[in-house]
Amino acid sequence: QVQPVESGGGSVQAGGSLRLACATSPYTNRPNCMGWFLQAPGREREALAAINTRTGSTSYADSASGRFTISQDSVRSTVYLQMNSLKPEDSAMYYCATSPWIPCELVWGRYNYWGQGTQVTVSS
Numbered sequence: 001q002v003q004p005v006e007s008g009g010g011s012v013q014a015g016g017s018l019r020l021a022c023a024t025s026p027y028t029n030r031p032n033c034m035g036w037f038l039q040a041p042g043r044e045r046e047a048l049a050a051i052n053t054r055t056g057s058t059s060y061a062d063s064a065s066g067r068f069t070i071s072q073d074s075v076r077s078t079v080y081l082q083m084n085s086l087k088p089e090d091s092a093m094y095y096c097a098t099s100p101w102i103p104c105e106l107v108w109g110r111y112n113y114w115g116q117g118t119q120v121t122v123s124s
Helices: none
Strands: 005-007 008-013 018-023 033-039 046-052 059-060 067-071 079-081 090-097 119-124
Touching: 005 090, 018 033, 018 090, 018 119, 033 067, 046 067, 046 079, 046 119, 059 067
Parallel strands: 008 119
Antiparallel strands: 005 018, 018 079, 033 046, 033 090, 046 059, 067 079, 090 119
């Protein structure tokens, strides 16, 4: 299975935390880049963070910097997005995607395999 699979979404109150997980198959070549994106109703898909799975280097969008952390567990072929200090405006569908192309840019068009998404709802 090439398509990544997200998990960990849910409902949380403002100020709370969630950790999203994105699993890829251990039986396929590990993608060079994995990224997290969100899309809220009526809004364009927005990049949050990306990680180079070979080097571990990370990059963040301004909206995610300081509150969100992307990390990986290479043994489990899983990438995480730790989200702290959540706000109601963070409510959206969160997607994980993979890309073979380096550098790992925060541009959704560079990612070719997408998960189904996991819903995050933050209440005030």
